[in-house]
Amino acid sequence: MKRIQLGNTVFEGENDVYLLDGETTALVDTGVALPDVRRDLEAGLAEHGVAFADVDAVVLTHWHPDHAGLAGEIQAESDADVYVHEADAPLVDGSEAPLFADRDLQRETFDRWGMPEADRERLTAFFDAVSADLSGRPADVTTFGDGDAIDAGGVELEAVHLPGHTAGLTGFAFDPREIPGREPVGAERGRAAPGEELFAGDALLPRYTPNVGGADVRVDGPLAAYAESLARIVARDFDAAHPGHRERIDEPSLRAATILDHHRHRTRRVLDVLADEGPATAWEVSAALFGDLSEIHVLHGPGEAFAHLDHLADAGVVESDGTAYRLVDPSPDVDALFPTTPLDDAVDGSEG
Incomplete structure (x- = not known):
């Protein structure tokens, strides 16, 4: 090999x-x-x-x-x-x-994430360029x-x-x-x-x-x-x-257990954003987590925020009006939202 x-x-x-x-x-x-x-x-x-x-x-x-x-x-x-x-x-x-390459899919996705028009145009320009x-x-x-x-x-x-x-x-x-x-x-x-x-x-x-x-x-x-x-x-x-x-x-x-623990920590950060700022879109949560983004990260940041918000919504911890997410359970057991592994204790506290 x-x-x-x-x-x-x-x-x-x-x-x-x-x-x-x-x-x-x-x-x-x-x-x-x-x-x-x-x-x-x-x-x-x-x-x-x-x-x-x-x-x-x-x-x-x-x-x-x-x-x-x-x-x-x-x-x-x-x-x-x-x-x-x-x-x-x-x-x-x-x-x-x-x-x-799919403008209809882009529009549907960016609407769901609450992405502002200027940032949509910036991301689309990046797609077109590369x-x-x-x-x-x-x-x-x-x-x-x-x-x-x-x-x-x-x-x-x-x-x-x-x-x-x-x-x-x-x-x-x-x-x-x-x-x-x-x-x-x-x-x-x-x-x-x-x-x-x-x-x-x-x-x-x-x-x-x-x-x-x-x-x-x-x-x-x-x-x-x-x-x-x-x-x-x-x-x-x-x-x-x-x-x-x-x-x-x-x-x-x-390494897999460390990344899994990283996502537990990120979920807690998402919950903190909603607790501090009230209802927020995936785009707004992304901005709180990652700040200003460029190039492919304009896609990946809100996508990552959406994935966490979607996971919390499926668990009944937050609810969505289709774009914005509101905290329903302010003190969920985050660990219970993820599978457990024999290595969890070895990586506890790591950000991945």
């Missing part, structure tokens, strides 16, 4: 593409469909004697352009199979438009569901559905002993029987907490979905996670 890092100035920093080149050749994710990123990927593959035309399979963690954008171009040159979870497939095969070609050409896709097995590069990948950041975000569990020359992380720690590792996509990142609410507005109950995904990662106790951005995560269960 080889990690190829690609430049990314638009989203969450360097993208990771993973090359599996055993009996066949496969990629986990691809990078965004921009000329300089394509050149980065071609150069990274060439270092290992691989060209786009040699790729037999592309396995996508999710639909976002910085992960799936080049899938169609690779497929056009190689006739590779492109695998993506059934919930994200329409955004990879081109049958559904993402938020940044998003025109990010998704690349559509790909013919093969869909899968949770628990399905995919043979990629001679390695069996188990699909582990981890929704929240997107509806179909999927990690792929694998036995590192199936990869020629790959020393399992568990062996590095002196374990007698190294365990599974995970291609995590954006379900788990080493430096950031993946956005929920704004990253995929199709997700129903995004924070609840993501909290359950984090709890699932903790329960699986992977030896290592290989994320969609930046470096390997050597203690994925601890």
